[in-house]
Amino acid sequence: MKKRKRLSMAIWSLLIVCTATFISIQLSRPSMQTPPTVNQTVDGITAKMTFPAYPAKRLQPNVLTIELVDEAGSPASGYTLSGSLSMPDMACGTVPFTLQEVSPGHYEGSAMPLMLGVWEASISAKGSAAATAPPLSFSRRLDVDS
Incomplete structure (x- = not known):
């Protein structure tokens, strides 16, 4: 026994x-499967989402820049952007963050992942001209190391 x-x-x-x-x-x-810059187009607006220091660092503010352009390639300004980080396969909750327009069509903010691994950055862009229109939604993967 x-x-x-x-x-x-x-x-x-x-x-x-x-x-x-x-x-x-x-x-x-x-994983390095996701590059520092990811482009995504939704309803004629293209978001160029960049984490200049990549991969991102855990428990540190990581700068995220977003360049919004319309179908003609002109800056898409006047949007209110908000974002959140989450880990799709974990029960970590979400980490909200905001982005400010620093020049026409250029937005900047910082996000702080809480642990190592692959995160999902979700961005909501609400245009001021179309107050009743639903916000545009963009997303990208984010690799986080030490």
Whole structure:
């Protein structure tokens, strides 16, 4: 009976160590599958979303710049942007952030991921001219390392 109990505890201990090692390896290496700049077009407005320092750092403010242009390539200004970070496969909640227009069509803000891994940055852009129109929604992956 004691031998069986020791064997069972050894198996559980090995399983815990292997699982912890696997998770540590997966979280500690950036996937680098997502480039620093991602372009996305929604309803004729293109958002060029850039994290200048990439991959992003956990528990630190990470600058996000967004350039909005219309179909003619002109700056799309006058939008109110807000964003949030979330980890799609984790129950970490969301981390909200805001972006300010620093020049026509150019918006800047900072986001702070809470842990290593792959995050999703979701951006909502509400235009002032079309008060009744739904906001435009943009999103991109964000790789986070140390």
